[in-house]
Amino acid sequence: MKKNVLIIGAGGVAQVVAHKAAMANDVLGDIHIASRTLDKCQAIVSSVLEKKSLKKPGVIEAHRLDALDIEATKALIAKTRSQIVINVGSAFINMSVLEACIQTGVAYIDTAIHEEPEKICETPPWYGNYEWKRRERCEKAGVTAILGAGFDPGVVNAYAALAVDEYFDTVDSIDIIDINAGSHGKYFATNFDPEINFREFTGVVYSWQDSQWQTNKMFEVSRTDDLPVVGERTSYLSGHDELHSLSRNLDVPDIRFWMGFGEHYINVFTVLKNLGLLSEQPVTTAEGLEVVPLKVVKAVLPDPSSLAPEYEGKTCIGDLVKGKKDGEDREVFIYNVADHKEAYNEVGSQGISYTAGVPPVAAAILVAKGTWDCHKMVNVEELPPQPFLGLLNKMGLQTSIRDENGERDLSFEGWTPPATAIAGKVAGKR
């Protein structure tokens, strides 16, 4: 049993993580929140206390931390006696936080891949450039590191594993489709850090097709699906973290990621990109000031966390899986539908932050209880999906399925580890 959780980051996702961790503090123990800006951490603590999210009386504290400073992070882990770190800070700090966890022997969970500020869309598989280089060190130190345990990557990886485990003999293709059918009422805004958001789309689009990496440009390839609840939606072939682990861990020739965009989003994005305003490379003004255009765009856009109060509508994110079962062609869509307003009412965040913030807490609970405490570095699809999805059903993210028998919710009650699994080693199944 591991306990006491250190949450790193203080944005919209951290807000959700803190609330959900507080609701499970009987299992997780003390809750600590740390980021560069103490005020933001304190605001999250206040929100948790105001909404009475703590399941039982317990510790919830804010800390100032520069998470790029490994020694400072190690010191905070020691001081707070945290055994699980949930990193939902900027994508630029992953390697520093992971290092602090390896050196202190505590469990590490994150929700997005590491990035270096001046690089975008590096050579695939992306995990191979950073995180996976520390795989052996984690195994040697017996450190549990669960990479990409948000929604996408994260839950969609578990959906992929579930499909392979339970619904197919062989899988031909997995198309992950991410639709935000909500509306924030602003002229334009991104749902998370604009800098990270735009960086996803300004470079080359990598997809896994015919068992190899293929490149496209953003908005070059689209599809339209009639999806549960949100209806007919167009999405675009996009690069995304989970392709870079699923392509290695599953024997599936086609794995693609599709992000839904409205015409207005695409228009604004296209204007900004074509003008060079999304560039991560500095330009010099006529007055001689050196400035990164993308950082100025970020400065003029609404703070994503400010969108929550007015956000309405639903998200639908899931895996469309095609393959064969008992010799027959089969197609299933495993998905979740979340509601922006319900998320705000429960934890004070919008639906995108909600879907990203609940899963790492579920992962932390499974680590705390031992079910997912695998003592090595893994991506989510390497762990048994059933306990994770079963827990998420109870925590606000219901898994549903659409197949030849129609749409229905999935239940994972009564699931037990396969007989071949050794107690405490369930995690290392693949």
Next chain:
Amino acid sequence: MKKNVLIIGAGGVAQVVAHKAAMANDVLGDIHIASRTLDKCQAIVSSVLEKKSLKKPGVIEAHRLDALDIEATKALIAKTRSQIVINVGSAFINMSVLEACIQTGVAYIDTAIHEEPEKICETPPWYGNYEWKRRERCEKAGVTAILGAGFDPGVVNAYAALAVDEYFDTVDSIDIIDINAGSHGKYFATNFDPEINFREFTGVVYSWQDSQWQTNKMFEVSRTDDLPVVGERTSYLSGHDELHSLSRNLDVPDIRFWMGFGEHYINVFTVLKNLGLLSEQPVTTAEGLEVVPLKVVKAVLPDPSSLAPEYEGKTCIGDLVKGKKDGEDREVFIYNVADHKEAYNEVGSQGISYTAGVPPVAAAILVAKGTWDCHKMVNVEELPPQPFLGLLNKMGLQTSIRDENGERDLSFEGWTPPATAIAGKVAGKR
């Protein structure tokens, strides 16, 4: 007879002014070009020499000058023995350069209204906020100051005066229509300094209607006209310099300015404006850097002077005038059509710079010869339009008319000052 010309500024318009002044150096004498960036001035000098634009062997020299420094400008006027200053630098320097001219007693000509960096769309009439406050000082010192002697303002003011003088007994409305039907082949670019260009459209739109100022928003009111050469074009009610003098100097109840825009320009402009990227007020990035968004947009856009080599197509700018003549309703369109490619071949600039840069040289020639040397501060419509338009016909900007008799070029050959004019005082006719 005044001679020796100091050109201040080194952009696309200055390039045209230098070439055209060189072509008239038998009248204008020495040509000097000064700006903050000596390299740009030297490039213009090289271009004039390469294209052999000097009519006769003579002086053409580049100088470094901070034109906000009045003493430095006075010193350069004295050193170069210039008697005429053509100011085609940034709109922010007008008052400094004018002051240097008043103090040294030399003639001043500009092509755009003064602006202060942190203010946009001030209270009308705009000239009243800056230039006109020095009207008495000019008259006292006998200094000729011709304001707004580009194309618009400038030639269109002369068209208005011509219409009032020769084509109507009473004028009901003057609609100035500015269409650039050319194409520069870039995704997006402005035809002159993006900072000044966007500042024209981000604030309130002032127009003169029913003999009073009316306000609208940009792109709120449009019109579509079938125009000579360029065909059917949509233009939008815009704020512009010339309305602020024409409304005072002519007895016409409706005077409006219409700028033509394509849908693509409007889309890009709308996105940038709605995001706050056209703001002249600084924002602070997440890293704490204070920066004016508009200056970053300027930094990523193509340099307007770089557009010239690829620019193709034509401009059509003119005054649609309605009123009564001999008791009958009448409508005339007095206009010029310019060609981007021809401008580039002649002077190395695109058509927009050409239409703006030729007129101040014509004005300088008229000042040098005495015809327009009025020894006071005037806007172009206060001077006799015929010698100006006649000279422009010979210098590359032909004036044409469309009325009940069709389309034809206008000739001003044989025009003589009215009998009431006193020699050397022709200018002060209104």
